[in-house]
Amino acid sequence: MTSARIWPRTQFFDLFPETEHPIIQGGMVWVSGGKLAAAVSRAGALGLVGAGSMKPDLLQHHIRKAKALTSKPFGVNVPLLYKDVRLQLQTALDEGVRIFFTSAGSPKTHTQWLKSHGAVVVHVTSTPELALKCQDAGVDAVVVEGFEAGGHNGRDELTTLVLLQQMRGKLHIPVIIAGGIGSGAAIAAAFALGADAVQIGTMFAATQESSAHxxxxxxxxxxxxxxxxxxxxxxxxxxxxxxxxxxxxxxxxxxxxxxxxxxxxxxxxxxxxxxxxxxxxxxxxxxxxxVSTVASIPTCEELLAALIADYTLARNRLLNSLQS
Ligand SMILES: Cc1cc2nc3c(=O)[nH]c(=O)nc-3n(C[C@H](O)[C@H](O)[C@H](O)COP(=O)(O)O)c2cc1C
Incomplete structure (x- = not known):
């Protein structure tokens, strides 16, 4: 079965029509450089360069590296915390990036400006209330992240499963869910609960192409x-x-x-x-x-193939049980 037929036709594909799989590699400080983002995008998902640890010149270097390694679209994750943030965003725009996953900070500050440059803007958040504020700020989609996730978390300690249920029917923009997703079965569960796509960090940190030591x-x-x-x-x-x-x-x-x-x-x-x-x-x-389920360090292509095979099994199991 072709991948186009295994995935539900969610709003993710309206935002990212050139991306084959509704799977995003989350931006990861010190871990997701141009090599990782390009490998993920090349394998059909959406890779993000994590700008959190990068001065604008280093970010430019990683964007150029990713462009040299793939012709597929990739994006940049910019935590809106640092004093250089506008310069980081401008650098990415100047390099032709039009996919921005912002996090931390307020989505109000830069979203409309980025969109005026033709960018798709997605903001990462950790509660339904903040997700609604993101929608009001005009973002194109939200990532809602449970506190199982690696990296910086929300203070409210909401789990991914609870967040998914809290989010149902609340937003008209796409909801991307993150936190604790390490198998295709978990991706199937996310779709069953109304997610438009998933964002994965930890499992991509544990790949050959990640810059983790x-x-x-x-x-x-x-x-x-x-x-x-x-x-x-x-x-x-x-x-x-x-x-x-x-x-x-x-x-x-x-x-x-x-x-x-x-x-x-x-x-x-x-x-x-x-x-x-x-x-x-x-x-x-x-x-x-x-991370407890990481057993080896695959390439991004191998990881995605394993996730998709497991997703297909879970999906078929569900369809069969509904038919019997
Ligand atoms: C090593 C590491 C660094 C991270 N750095 C960032 C970051 O710079 N910006 C950000 O928005 N999220 C960051 N995250 C969160 C990821 O983008 C992603 O949302 C999260 O890892 C998803 O949960 P999971 O780790 O359970 O897959 C980081 C996660 C990890 C594991």
């Missing part, structure tokens, strides 16, 4: 069912693989240390040290709960 990738394979924790709730909550640094944060949080003290423990450069440079003891290792 080999030590980090090996730690992903070794991770058990309870290896991640939500830390730094007083600052910006973030889901981390457990390690000595994460333990220190736990102890500091148990002692109710102030935000200033937590910031001192965090210091500078932890995320790069952990994820890019492979410091498994003192680095920050952002990853989602679904």
């Amino acid at each position: 080999a030590n980090f990738k090996n730690a992903m394979i070794d991770a058990g069912s309870s290896s991640t924790f939500l830390r730094m709730k007083k600052l910006v909550p973030v889901r981390l693989l457990n390690n000595p640094f994460s333990e220190n944060i736990r102890l500091a949080e148990e002692l109710c240390l102030s935000s200033e003290n937590l910031n001192q423990i965090l210091g500078k450069g932890r995320a790069k040290a952990g994820m890019l440079d492979g410091d498994l003891a003192e680095g920050e290792l952002e990853i989602g709960q679904i």
